[in-house]
Amino acid sequence: MVLAIMQPYFLPYIGYIQLVNAVDKFVLYDDVNFINRGYINRNNLLMNGKPLLFTIPLQNASQNRLIREITLTEDKSWQKRLLKTVEQSYRKAPHFETIYPIFTEILAYESENVGDYCRNALQRVCDYLEIGTEIVPTSSIYRNTHLKAQERILDICRQEKANHYINPQGGMELYDRNIFAENGIKLSFLKAKLTPYPQFKAPFVSALSILDVLMFNTVYEVRELLNDYELA
Numbered sequence: 001m002v003l004a005i006m007q008p009y010f011l012p013y014i015g016y017i018q019l020v021n022a023v024d025k026f027v028l029y030d031d032v033n034f035i036n037r038g039y040i041n042r043n044n045l046l047m048n049g050k051p052l053l054f055t056i057p058l059q060n061a062s063q064n065r066l067i068r069e070i071t072l073t074e075d076k077s078w079q080k081r082l083l084k085t086v087e088q089s090y091r092k093a094p095h096f097e098t099i100y101p102i103f104t105e106i107l108a109y110e111s112e113n114v115g116d117y118c119r120n121a122l123q124r125v126c127d128y129l130e131i132g133t134e135i136v137p138t139s140s141i142y143r144n145t146h147l148k149a150q151e152r153i154l155d156i157c158r159q160e161k162a163n164h165y166i167n168p169q170g171g172m173e174l175y176d177r178n179i180f181a182e183n184g185i186k187l188s189f190l191k192a193k194l195t196p197y198p199q200f201k202a203p204f205v206s207a208l209s210i211l212d213v214l215m216f217n218t219v220y221e222v223r224e225l226l227n228d229y230e231l232a
Contacts, residue, residue, distance in 0.1 A: 003162035005029055005138070005153060008067065008118035009039045010056060011106075011125070011209045014225060015168065015192030020122070021131050021226045022166055022190060027156060028122075030068040030115035031139040034061055041114055043209040047089045049202030054082055058114055067115045068139050079107045086211070092200070093215035102128060103211060115139075125210055129222055150175055157185050166190055169232065191230045197221070
């Protein structure tokens with residue numbers, strides 16, 4: 001069993017999707033504290049050759065509350081604005097007619113919390129790309145919030161009988177390979193290569209939302225990009 005654990009992000013960059021694709025089960029860390037100005041409810045699109053940050057508005061978002069406790073704003077007018085922005089940005093992209101309806105359905109999803117909203121968006125992307133990885137939230141299964149940091153990750157690995165845990169390279173200072181090895185678990189770190197793909201005529205802009213990747217690439221081409229990473 002190969003496992004990864006990450007906080008839920010809304011339509012994250014391709015490195016996040018590479019991690020999902022690389023494992024058998026992907027655990028969404030939705031019962032940890034929300035991070036203000038992070039990527040749980042924000043990401044970047046391509047607008048006039050430059051990154052454009054969009055944000056999903058939330059109610060009472062606070063770093064003192066868990067992700068699964070935070071809800072989307074009741075005012076849905078932001079959805080129409082974001083749809084218009086995406087249409088303006090990508091209407092001339094080669095796969096706009098395929099991806100825009102999927103994006104519309106993702107935005108229209110009714111959810112009680114931002115974690116589930118992100119989970120649904122991730123699942124829709126995986127379904128489109130034929131990624132069969134099982135996606136589960138921590139709040140629904142593991143009952144181990146009394147544990148912290150590395151110990152909680154190890155406990156989830158034990159519960160899932162995982163023998164290989166993969167984390168983004170940004171976590172290299174957080175986890176000890178020797179401790180994982182003592183528990184019979186191989187620890188690897190994924191480094192996304194962010195290979196350029198055709199966008200519009202302007203210079204390539206990397207690390208945008210997976211929505212950008214989908215607008216410019218076929219499923220086959222995206223799946224090729226998903227395998228373009230290094231494990232350390």
